[in-house]
Amino acid sequence: MHIFRIPKFVYGIYKNFIWEIPSDEKVLYLTFDDGPTETTTKWILEILEKYNAKATFFCVGQNADENPKLLQKITDAGHSVGNHTYNHLNNRETNADKYFENVDKCAKIINSKLFRPPYGRISSKQATKLLGNEYKIIMYSVLTNDFDADLYPNFILQKSIKQTKTGSIVVFHDSIKAFENLKFVLPKYLEYFFKQGYSFKKIVDKDI
Numbered sequence: 559m560h561i562f563r564i565p566k567f568v569y570g571i572y573k574n575f576i577w578e579i580p581s582d583e584k585v586l587y588l589t590f591d592d593g594p595t596e597t598t599t600k601w602i603l604e605i606l607e608k609y610n611a612k613a614t615f616f617c618v619g620q621n622a623d624e625n626p627k628l629l630q631k632i633t634d635a636g637h638s639v640g641n642h643t644y645n646h647l648n649n650r651e652t653n654a655d656k657y658f659e660n661v662d663k664c665a666k667i668i669n670s671k672l673f674r675p676p677y678g679r680i681s682s683k684q685a686t687k688l689l690g691n692e693y694k695i696i697m698y699s700v701l702t703n704d705f706d707a708d709l710y711p712n713f714i715l716q717k718s719i720k721q722t723k724t725g726s727i728v729v730f731h732d733s734i735k736a737f738e739n740l741k742f743v744l745p746k747y748l749e750y751f752f753k754q755g756y757s758f759k760k761i762v763d764k765d766i
Contacts, residue, residue, distance in 0.1 A: 560703050560706070560709065560717075561701060562700060562701055562702070562703065562717045562718060562720075562721045563699060563700055563701075563721035564577060564697070564698065564699050564700075564701065572685075572697070574685070574689055574695065575685075575695045575696075575697045576694060576695065576696045576697060576727070576761075576766050577697050577698065577699050577727065578699040578725045578726055578727050579725050579727065579761070579765050579766060580724075580725045581724055581725045582724075583724070583757070584724055584754065584755050584756040584757065585724060585725065585756065585757050585758075585759050586722065586724070586725075586726055586728060586751060586756050586757075586758050586759070587613075587614065587725075587726065587727045587728065587758075587759055587760070587761050588606075588611065588613040588614070588728050588730065588758050589613060589614045589615070589616060589640075589674070589696070589698065589727060589728065589729050589730070589761070590602060590613060590614070590615045590616065590729075590730050590731060590732040591616045591642060591674060591676075591729060591730075591731050591732070591733075592616075592618055592621070592642065592646065592731050592732060592733040592736075593615060593617060593618070593621055593628075593731075593732035593733065594615065594617060594621055594622060594625045594628040594629055594632065594732060595621060595625070595732060595733060595734055596625060596628065597734070597737065598732045598733060598734060598736070598737045598740065599615070599625075599628055599632070599732045600628065600631075601737075601740075601741070602730075602732050602740070602744065603631060603632065603635055603637075605744055605745055605748065606635070606637070606748075606758070607635065608748075609748045609749075609752050609758065610758075611748060611752075611757075611758035612636055612637055612638075612758055612759050612760040613637050613638075613758065613760055614637065614638045614639070614640055614672065614696075614760050614761040615632050615637055615638070615639050615640070615732065616639075616640040616641070616642040616672070616673075616674040616696075617629065617632075617639055617640070617641070617642055617664075617667075617668050618642050618643065618644070618645070618646045618664070618676075619641070619642075619643065619644030619645070619660075619663055619664030619666075619667050619668060620644055620645055620646075622664075622667045622668060623667055629667070629668075636760070637760050638670070638672070638760040638761055638762060639668050639669075639670050639672075640668065640670050640672035640673060640674055640696060640761075641661055641664045641665055641668045641670055641671075641672065641673045641674075641693070642664070642673075642674055642676060643657075643660045643661055643664055643675075643676055644660045644661070644663040644664040644667075645660055646676045647660050647676055648676065648677065648679075649675060649676070649677070649679045649680050649681055649684055650679070650681075652684075653683075654681065654683040654684045654686075654687050655687075657684045657687075658684070658687050658688065658691070661673065661688065661693075671692055671693050671694055671763070672693075672694055672696050672761060673688055673693040673694065673695055673696065674695070674696050674697070674698075675695070678697065678698070678701075680695070694763070694766060696727065696761060696766075697727070698727045698728060698729040699721075699725075699726045699727050699728070700718060700721050700722050700726050700727070700728040700729065701729055702714055702718045702728065702729060702730050702743065703717075704730050704731055704736040704739045704740050704743055705731050705733065705735050705736045705739075706739070707735070707738065707739070709739070711738075711739045711742035711743055712742070714739055714743050715742065715743045715746055715747060718743065718747060719747065719750055719751075722751070724756075727761070730743075730744065
């Protein structure tokens with residue numbers, strides 16, 4: 559079973575995390591995890607530009623290290639960036655100190671206090687350490703599942719559209735793995751909500 563919208567009760571359990579950004583306006587917050595990657599991220603930037611859409615890219619430090627020009631291209635286009643650890647860590651295999659060291663290593667490349675844990679998982683000790691160092695943990699209300707090659711792209715599109723509402727933080731992936739699904743889903747997703755009068759904004763501190 560694939561979850562496309564995070565249940566509201568989860569918000570109450572993890573009150574210090576940001577799951578959505580309530581708004582009276584028609585606004586959505588698109589986010590992209592796991593990049594930057596040469597082919598996928600470049601393509602995403604071109605699609606976003608067509609709709610005057612801004613987004614937030616949660617970058618893996620190692621990928622950003624290997625693609626500095628692409629990282630610069632993201633910020634030059636007016637998008638925001640966030641920390642996604644240096645090595646895309648599995649929180650279950652890393653203690654709090656080592657986890658923070660990896661986040662800190664990524665922070666030397668990604669100048670941002672926005673943080674998203676890989677796999678959407680983080681322990682209370684890891685979270686406490688990050689929050690104590692002024693990081694804001696940005697989760698998501700809509701998970702597109704674009705990384706799953708076993709799902710039909712149109713199924714991903716329809717489920718993602720259905721679960722999106724004003725203020726949603728929506729997670730896509732600018733990874734090689736997600737590219738095939740993304741090529742179908744992202745343009746049609748943007749077109750649908752653009753025609754509905756929505757704008758697409760990046761996440762910045764003043765919003766949260």
